[in-house]
Amino acid sequence: xxxxxxxxxxxxxxxxxxxxxxxxxxxxxxxxxxxxxxxxxxxxxxxxxxxxxxxxxxxxxxxxxxxxxxxxxxxxxxxxxxxxxxxxxxxxxxxxxxxxxxxxxxxxxxxxxxxxxxxxxxxxxxxxxxxxxxxxxxxxxxxxxxxxxxxxxxxxxxxxxxxxxxxxxxxxxxxxxxxxxxxxxxxxxxxxxxxxxxxxxxxxxxxxxxxxxxxxxxxxxxxxxxxxxxxxxxxxxxxxxxxxxxxxxxxxxxxxxxxxxxxxxxxxxxxxxxxxxxxxxxxxxxxxxxxxxxxxxxxxxxxxxxxxxxxxxxxxxxxxxxxxxxxxxxxxxxxxxxxxxxxxxxxxxxxxxxxxxxxxxxxxxxxxxxxxxxxxxxxxxxxxxxxxxxxxxxxxxxxxxxxxxxxxxxxxxxxxxxxxxxxxxxxxxxxxxxxxxxxxxxxxxxxxxxxxxxx
Ligand code: ARG
Numbered sequence: 448x449x450x451x452x453x454x455x456x457x458x459x460x461x462x463x464x465x466x467x468x469x470x471x472x473x474x475x476x477x478x479x480x481x482x483x484x485x486x487x488x489x490x491x492x493x494x495x496x497x498x499x500x501x502x503x504x505x506x507x508x509x510x511x512x513x514x515x516x517x518x519x520x521x522x523x524x525x526x527x528x529x530x531x532x533x534x535x536x537x538x539x540x541x542x543x544x545x546x547x548x549x550x551x552x553x554x555x556x557x558x559x560x561x562x563x564x565x566x567x568x569x570x571x572x573x574x575x576x577x578x579x580x581x582x583x584x585x586x587x588x589x590x591x592x593x594x595x596x597x598x599x600x601x602x603x604x605x606x607x608x609x610x611x612x613x614x615x616x617x618x619x620x621x622x623x624x625x626x627x628x629x630x631x632x633x634x635x636x637x638x639x640x641x642x643x644x645x646x647x648x649x650x651x652x653x654x655x656x657x658x659x660x661x662x663x664x665x666x667x668x669x670x671x672x673x674x675x676x677x678x679x680x681x682x683x684x685x686x687x688x689x690x691x692x693x694x695x696x697x698x699x700x701x702x703x704x705x706x707x708x709x710x711x712x713x714x715x716x717x718x719x720x721x722x723x724x725x726x727x728x729x730x731x732x733x734x735x736x737x738x739x740x741x742x743x744x745x746x747x748x749x750x751x752x753x754x755x756x757x758x759x760x761x762x763x764x765x766x767x768x769x770x771x772x773x774x775x776x777x778x779x780x781x782x783x784x785x786x787x788x789x790x791x792x793x794x795x796x797x798x799x800x801x802x803x804x805x806x807x808x809x810x811x812x813x814x815x816x817x818x819x820x821x822x823x824x825x826x827x828x829x830x831x832x833x834x835x836x837x838x839x840x841x842x843x844x845x846x847x848x849x850x851x852x853x854x855x856x857x858x859x860x861x862x863x864x865x866x867x868x869x870x871x872x873x874x875x876x877x878x879x880x881x882x883x884x885x886x887x888x889x890x891x892x893x894x895x896x897x898x899x900x901x902x
Contacts, residue, residue, distance in 0.1 A: 449535040450525045466527065471768045475529030477775055481565035482533055483515050485558060485641060488661035490549055496652050498552075503545035510540035528768075530555045552653045554645035556675040556763040561641045563771065565662065567684055570778040571633045577782055578626050578691075581789040582619045588792055589615040593900065596885040597712060597802035598811045603704070605811040608888040611712070611797060613898035618698050625691040632687055635680040639664040643674035646762045676761045678752070681774050685749040688781045689742075695788050696742035699735035702791065706732055711801045716794035719787075734787050741784045748773035748780075806885040808849050810839050815888045816850070819879045820871065830867030837861050838880070850880050 451460055461469070475482075487508060494504040514521055514536055526532040538546035589612035599609035639662060642648070642655035648671045659667045668674035705712040715732055723729035751773040755766050813835050820831035841861050842848045858876050862868030892899050 449538055452535060452538075453527075453531060461527075466525070469527050469765070471528045471771065472523050472526065472532070474772050474775065478559075478562040478566050478771075479518055479521075479529050479533070480515070481562040482529055482558065483511050484565065484662060485561045485658075486533065486537070486549060487511050488658045489553055489641060491661060492654055492657045493548070493551055495657065496654060498651065499545075499548055503541075503548060506541035506545040507537060507549050510537040510546060513540060528555070528559075530558050552642070552644060552649040552651040554675075554763075556645050557640050557643040559768075559771075560675060560678075561639065561662075563681065563774070564636050564638070564640065564664075566775065567636050567681065567778070568633065568663075570782070571629050571636070571684070574688075574778070574782050574785065575626055575629055577785040577789065578622055578629075581785050581792070582622050582626075584789050584793040585615045585619045585622075588612075588795065588797075589619075592797045592799065595797060595799040595802050596806045596889060598805050598809045599898075605809045607814055607892075608806050608809070608811050608885045609898040610889065610900075611799075611802060614701065615792070618694065621694045622691070625687065625694065628687045628690070629684075632680065632684045634665065636684065637663075637665045638668045639666070640668045640674035643668065643671035646675050647671055672761055675763050676759075678756050678767065678770055681770065682749070682752055682756065685745070685752055685774055685777050688777045689746040689749045692738075692742040692745040692781055692784055695784050696739045698788055698792070699732075699738035702795070703732050703735050703739075710805075712798055712805070714796040714798065715791060716796070719791045719794060734791060738784050738788060741780050745777045745780055748777040803885065809885075810843070810850065812850065812883045812885070812888050813839055815891055816879055816883050818891070819883070823879070824871050824875075826867060826870055830865075830870075834862065834865050834867055834871070834876075837865055838876075850883075853877075853880065 454460070490499060490504055490507045490511070493499045494501065499507070514533060521529075521532050521536045523529070523532045526535065534546075534550055537549055540546065541549075592611045592615075595611040596608055597611055598605040599607050599613075639655065639659035641658045641662070642653050655667045659665075668677070702713060702715070704710060706715055715730070715735075717730075719732075719734050721731045721733035723731065752770050755770055759766055816838075817828065817831040817835040820826040820834065821828050824831075826834075838850060838853065838858065838861050841857055842850050842853055845853075845857075855873055855877055858880075859873040862871065862873055862876060889899055893901075896902060
């Protein structure tokens with residue numbers, strides 16, 4: 448029976464519980480398609496090298512095409528993995544004489560890593576497409592909300608005046624770097640390990656470059672030990688996804704904070720909001736919260752992979768099978784999450800008035816005022832920092848009065864307490880403060896990459 452076709456040395460059949468423990472069948476479903484493509488290319492090459500007659504090749508290919516069209520017909524019960532199940536399927540359809548030759552000069556060790564490389568290649572393309580859409584959505588939203596001034600935060604405390612669009616574009620820049628990283632990873636993934644066989648190649652004449660070309664690879668992973676043992680390209684890919692989802696987590700967190708009633712800068716579209724079973728007023732940002740969690744999961748998938756791979760001996764060990772779930776999981780989660788953030792960002796309602804009000808009642812203009820003293824009064828920055836700090840302190844003690852509402856008498860008395868205060872007259876100081884509106888703050892901040900609208 449084909450059920451135990453790999454078991455040539457062991458006399459007993461595998462223990463049922465152990466079989467289930469060993470099986471990777473559940474996660475192999477997502478590489479089945481690539482296992483079929485790889486088997487087709489391998490068989491064509493075997494024929495070209497004279498190891499299969501055209502009759503045998505035809506039988507094998509038609510069985511493989513059948514598997515491609517009707518994957519449900521592949522018997523999986525009792526097999527260890529999809530490679531075994533597919534080979535058994537082909538032998539059943541094509542007969543032992545033809546089908547039994549398909550696994551010539553091949554091992555599951557080069558086969559499985561081939562499949563994963565092909566799957567990751569496709570995943571990278573899909574993720575980059577989704578990423579391009581997200582970046583485009585952020586840029587469109589930035590154009591739409593260009594003028595919206597709002598406070599920027601460090602330590603989550605008001606820092607400087609900025610614009611909402613400046614934040615959106617900052618995300619776009621970070622995501623473009625993720626795309627660059629994926630582009631580089633793709634090149635390392637896009638090399639064929641097929642033909643490395645179990646670990647040391649084959650005595651049967653094969654053409655590794657031919658199968659690489661048939662399967663669309665740029666080149667081959669030359670060294671047969673490297674080809675079957677190394678998972679570094681997958682680690683690099685997972686690390687890239689961990690970095691990417693950590694950026695998505697940051698975007699989600701910004702949006703969560705800004706959508707609270709306290710901030711009210713943005714509101715999620717209803718389609719992107721959950722609610723409460725108990726509190727009727729609730730509109731919760733659950734998709735964004737899960738985005739934060741997904742970033743943790745992808746990062747932990749990377750850590751799982753590193754833990755499995757580190758210090759494994761060279762040559763295939765079954766431990767490597769368990770790299771597959773966290774790797775493919777990271778791919779799927781990342782793709783999902785990008786799409787959620789894309790939709791959430793595009794459908795976001797932006798409350799410019801609320802942002803503007805927060806900006807105009809904020810002390811986030813303090814640094815700009817200090818810089819005016821540096822530019823106009825040639826004051827050392829350290830002295831200007833002291834004066835403006837003292838003015839803010841006075842205003843804050845008056846029920847958080849905006850700086851522009853300070854009276855001349857307040858300014859005069861504050862300047863008197865400051866050593867450097869003698870170098871600026873109270874009325875000049877008043878004028879600088881009053882002029883420093885959020886709009887002016889954005890206009891004067893001219894340095895490259897600042898939120899100045901020209902920039
Ligand atoms: N199911 C295995 C995996 O996913 C395939 C390779 C098995 N190879 C072996 N020599 N046992 O890694």
